[in-house]
Every structure is written in structure tokens, then in C-alpha cells.
Amino acid sequence: MNAPLHEVLVLVEDNHAVLSALKLAFEVEGFDVRAFGDGESLLAEPDLPARGCLVVDYKLPGMNGLEALQALRRRGVALPAVLITTLTPVVLAVAAAANVPVVGKPLQNDNLLDKVRELLAAADQAPSEAQAPAGDSGVRLTPINPRDPRAT
Numbered sequence: 360m361n362a363p364l365h366e367v368l369v370l371v372e373d374n375h376a377v378l379s380a381l382k383l384a385f386e387v388e389g390f391d392v393r394a395f396g397d398g399e400s401l402l403a404e405p406d407l408p409a410r411g412c413l414v415v416d417y418k419l420p421g422m423n424g425l426e427a428l429q430a431l432r433r434r435g436v437a438l439p440a441v442l443i444t445t446l447t448p449v450v451l452a453v454a455a456a457a458n459v460p461v462v463g464k465p466l467q468n469d470n471l472l473d474k475v476r477e478l479l480a481a482a483d484q485a486p487s488e489a490q491a492p493a494g495d496s497g498v499r500l501t502p503i504n505p506r507d508p509r510a511t
Contacts, residue, residue, distance in 0.1 A: 367411030371395045373419050398427030412475050417444035439478035
């Protein structure tokens with residue numbers, strides 16, 4: 360089943376091969392994909408959609424994926440989001456505390472596509488609940504010790 364016409368997927372991934380493959384896969388499914396190689400490029404984009412879904416790699420150069428999401432929430436961008444990353448206990452705990460779903464790498468089957476569709480359907484069902492209250496980032500970050508081997 361294809362996405363509705365003009366459903367926007369904002370994709371942030373620093374690995375060019377993964378970015379290209381995901382972009383193509385989502386375009387085949389009918390999504391209008393806007394791709395970025397890092398969080399800073401995403402935040403520099405002046406024209407983010409009001410409707411769609413964010414797929415953000417956790418481990419990005421510069422700011423990590425959750426930090427990018429938090430910055431977007433501060434700006435009032437309330438798109439549903441999913442993190443993609445290698446599953447580690449620390450990242451899973453931080454994402455859970457921030458109430459951001461995670462799809463593990465390596466990406467297999469249609470797990471990511473299914474999660475994106477689930478988030479878009481939920482946003483359609485309760486659009487007012489998808490919006491973060493004014494002044495609320497919608498994402499809570501717990502500091503990660505970069506020296507902790509579980510953080511990689």
C-alpha cells in the first residue's frame with residue numbers, strides 16, 4: 360500500500376549509501392523524501408513540512424538525532440519521529456525516556472516503513488495530541504557519558 364500523495368518523509372542519515380537506499384525505498388512507496396546528511400543541515404532548512412514524518416539516525420556527526428529532534432520541537436516542529444540506530448541499552452533508554460520509537464539497524468523487512476505508517480496514522484487520528492505544548496520541547500534528553508562503552 361502506497362503513501363497518500365505528497366506524504367513527506369524527512370530523512371536524516373550521515374551514511375550516504377544508507378541515505379540513498381532509504382530515499383529510493385520510500386520514494387517507491389509514494390513518499391516525497393527530503394534527505395539531509397546531518398542534524399545541522401536539517402535545522403538549517405527553512406521550509407520543513409507541517410505534515411509528514413521524521414526518520415532520524417541517532418548517531419550523526421555533530422549533534423545526535425535526539426538533540427536534533429529536541430531543537431526542532433523548540434521551534435514548534437511537531438512531526439512524528441522515529442530514530443534509526445544500532446540498538447544499545449543506553450540509546451534505547453534515552454529514546455524511551457524521550458518517548459521516541461526506535462527501529463534498529465541493520466534495517467530489515469518493512470520494520471521502518473511499518474513504523475512510519477503507524478506514526479502517520481496515529482498523527483491523523485489525534486493531530487492535536489501530536490503537537491507539543493508551547494514552550495515544551497516534546498523530547499527529554501538524559502545525558503550520555505561518551506566514554507560509556509554501551510553508548511556506541
